[in-house]
Amino acid sequence: MNYLNKIITIVLVTCITSITVKAQVLDKSWDKITDLDEGAWFGTQEAKDIAENVLLYQRDIGGWPKNIQMQNPLTKEQIKELKLLKSDDHNVTTDNGATYNEMVFLSKMFRQVPDERYKTAFLKGLNYILEAQYESGGWPQFYPLKKGYYTHITFNDDSMVNILNVLKEIKDKTNFFSIQPSEDVIEKVKVAFNKGIDCIIKTQYKQNGVLTSWCAQHDEKTFLPAKARAYELPSLSGKESAKIVLLLMEIENPSNEIITAVNSAVAWFEKVKITGLREDRTYNDKGKVIDKKMVEDENAPAIWARFMELEDNTPFFCDRDGVKKRTLAEIGSERRNGYAWYTDQPKEVLKKYPKWIKKNKILSTVQTVVKKKQ
Numbered sequence: 192m193n194y195l196n197k198i199i200t201i202v203l204v205t206c207i208t209s210i211t212v213k214a215q216v217l218d219k220s221w222d223k224i225t226d227l228d229e230g231a232w233f234g235t236q237e238a239k240d241i242a243e244n245v246l247l248y249q250r251d252i253g254g255w256p257k258n259i260q261m262q263n264p265l266t267k268e269q270i271k272e273l274k275l276l277k278s279d280d281h282n283v284t285t286d287n288g289a290t291y292n293e294m295v296f297l298s299k300m301f302r303q304v305p306d307e308r309y310k311t312a313f314l315k316g317l318n319y320i321l322e323a324q325y326e327s328g329g330w331p332q333f334y335p336l337k338k339g340y341y342t343h344i345t346f347n348d349d350s351m352v353n354i355l356n357v358l359k360e361i362k363d364k365t366n367f368f369s370i371q372p373s374e375d376v377i378e379k380v381k382v383a384f385n386k387g388i389d390c391i392i393k394t395q396y397k398q399n400g401v402l403t404s405w406c407a408q409h410d411e412k413t414f415l416p417a418k419a420r421a422y423e424l425p426s427l428s429g430k431e432s433a434k435i436v437l438l439l440m441e442i443e444n445p446s447n448e449i450i451t452a453v454n455s456a457v458a459w460f461e462k463v464k465i466t467g468l469r470e471d472r473t474y475n476d477k478g479k480v481i482d483k484k485m486v487e488d489e490n491a492p493a494i495w496a497r498f499m500e501l502e503d504n505t506p507f508f509c510d511r512d513g514v515k516k517r518t519l520a521e522i523g524s525e526r527r528n529g530y531a532w533y534t535d536q537p538k539e540v541l542k543k544y545p546k547w548i549k550k551n552k553i554l555s556t557v558q559t560v561v562k563k564k565q
Contacts, residue, residue, distance in 0.1 A: 216232065216237065216262070219262075220260065221259065221260045221261050221262060221292060222288050222292055224241070224261075224262055224296070225288075225292040225293075225295045225296045225299075226295075227299075229299050229302060229303075231303070233299045233300050233302065233303040233304070234303035234304055238300060238303075238304075239300075239304065240264075241261055241262050241296075242296070242297070242300050242304075242306075242309065244261045244262070244263075244265060245261050245293050245296060245297060245312070246308060246309075246312055247265070247270060247273045247274070248261065248273060248293075249293065249312055249315065249316070250276070250277060250278070250279065250280050250283050251277050251278050251280070252280040252283055252319055252322075252334075252335075253283075253315035253316050253317075253318050253319030253320075253322075254280075254283035254284065254285070254289070254290040254316060254319040254320075254323075254334070255283065255284075255289050255290050255293045255316075256282040256283060256284065256289060257282070257284050257286050257287040257288070257289035258287055258289075259289075261293070261296075280335055281335075281337070282333070283319070283333065283334065283335070284332055284333045284334070285320070285323070285330060285332070285334075285345075285350045285351075285353065285354055286332045286333070286345070286347070286348060286350055287348055288348075288353065290316055290319065290320070291353040291354065291357060293312075293316065294313055294316045294317070294357060294368075297309045297310075297312055297313045297316075297370075298313060298367075298368040298369045298370055299369070301313070301369045301370055302369035309370075310370050313368075313370045314370065314372055314376075317357070317361070317372060317376070317380075318376075319334070320354055320357065320358070320383075321376075321379055321380070321383055322334070324383055324386065324387070325344070325390075325411055326386075327344075327386075327390055327393075327411065327412075327414075328386035328387050328388075328389050328390030328391075328393075329344030329345075329351065329387070329390045329394070329409070329411060330344065330345060330350065330351050330354055330387075331343065331344070331345060331411065332345040332347070332350060332408075340408065340417065340418060340419045340420070342411055343408035343409060343410060343411055343417045343419065344390065344394065344408060344409040344410070344411050344414070345407075345408050346405055346406070346407055346408060346409070346428070346431040346432075346435060347407040347408055347419065347423070347431060348431075349431065349434045351387065351391075352431075352434045352435055352438050354387070355384060355387045355388070355438055356438065358380050358383055358384040358387070359384060359438075359441070359442075361377060361380045362377060362380045362381045362384055364377070388439070388442070388449070390414075391405075391435060391438075391439065391452070392448050392449070392452055393414050394406075394409045394414045395452055395455070395456070396416060396427060396501065398427075398501065398502070398504075401455070402451065402452065402455035402456070402459075403427055403455065403456070403459040403504075404427050404428065404429075404432035404435075404456050404459050404460075405427070405428060405431060405432045405435055406425055406426055406427060406428055406431075407419065407423060407426075407428045407430075407431050408423075416501060420511075421509070421511050421512065421513040422509035422510060422511055422513060422526055422530070423498075423509075424498065424507075424509065424513065424515070425501060426498040426499055426500065426501060426507070427459075427463075427498075427499040427500075427501060427504060428497060428498065428499075429460075429463065429495030429496050429497055429498075429499065429533075429534050429536075429537060430495070430497045430531070430534040430536055432456060432459075432460075432537070433460075433495075433534070433536035433537045433539065433540050434536065435456075436452075436453055436456045436457070436460075436537075436540045437539060437540060437543070439452055439453050440453055440540075440543060440544075440547045444551075445551060450551070450553055453544075453547070454553075456540070457540060457541065457544050459504075460495070460537040460540060460541060461541070462504070463495060463496070463499060463504045464493040464494070464495055464537070465493065465494050465495060465496065465506070465533075466491070466493050467487055467488060467489050467491060468485055468486070468487060468488065468491055468494065469485070469486050469487075469488040469491035470483060470484075470485055470486075470494070470533055471483070471484045471485075471486050480528045480529075481528060482524070482528060483519065483527055483528050483532075484519075484520070485518070485519050485520070492535065492538070493535070493537075493538060494533045494534065494535050495533065495534050495535070495536075495537050496532065496533060497531060497532050497533065497534055498532075505517070508521065508522050508526075508527075508532055509522065509526070510522045510523050510525075510526050511525075511526060519532055
């Protein structure tokens with residue numbers, strides 16, 4: 192009887208654990224699911240079901256549309272509609288993690304379940320990325336091109352950095368992706384990556400002759416900072432610039448141009464960081480932010496404004512009317528609470544910078560400044 196009880200207990204624990212893991216996964220957003228550590232879950236039926244959705248949402252051109260929660264079950268009608276949309280490439284993009292997240296997920300699936308369809312879809316995604324690149328080295332937000340600000344070189348929400356991280360893992364033949372293309376394709380990836388880095392160097396903004404950082408988007412022809420949505424004006428970005436610099440710091444044997452770009456950006460981050468200010472948030476019972484206020488706090492960690500003036504780095508904020516305001520409190524509730532106006536991402540740059548300096552045996556006037564403030 193004791194033996195039977197043990198068996199029953201083991202079965203119950205297994206079932207409860209399975210249900211709990213399933214609930215935890217289904218409760219996550221799509222980008223959180225793609226960020227899960229590789230492991231046995233990617234071999235489960237639940238993961239396989241999600242993978243079927245990922246394959247269905249992929250367009251014939253190779254990329255995916257954005258803002259899709261791939262884990263949500265599909266009805267027969269939705270499946271039929273998605274099959275009909277295969278040739279529709281109007282909304283294929285790398286914005287908001289689209290295409291990047293799906294490729295990461297398929298790679299994790301293939302390591303557990305070597306289904307050739309996952310490999311084929313991944314390689315089609317890679318081909319889409321290569322095809323979408325401008326000759327100048329940048330990437331638009333949508334490809335095929337969509338009229339409007341979408342044609343700008345897009346750093347916004349780390350779109351171009353995500354792409355370059357994919358290419359870097361592949362060209363370096365790391366173990367990050369379980370799927371590796373042919374040597375011919377890897378050579379194309381190397382060329383695309385180098386052109387992308389060259390584009391980053393060319394778009395770094397000079398303020399009164401001094402290199403600073405980057406805008407969330409740059410004109411695809413002039414490389415100058417460019418406007419996107421009404422409240423996303425030409426500016427220097429405290430958010431997107433951080434991921435750009437972190438990418439540059441990952442490059443082995445950096446060129447003099449890359450070293451100059453990193454040193455200049457770090458000096459700029461130190462110059463424009465905001466101290467003594469804390470963001471307080473109020474949430475409703477559903478966990479949604481309903482109010483944000485900036486509060487003076489001498490112990491608050493450093494933060495950076497998302498948008499800063501091109502001429503003098505002054506932070507600014509906008510409603511959908513595009514009129515600049517000097518404080519967050521001056522804009523309406525909808526944009527104030529529905530957008531990330533401050534960031535702490537540059538702190539990771541400042542944390543890694545001294546090690547980068549030491550590793551590459553680089554002399555920098557910034558090094559002393561950073562060490563003193565740590």
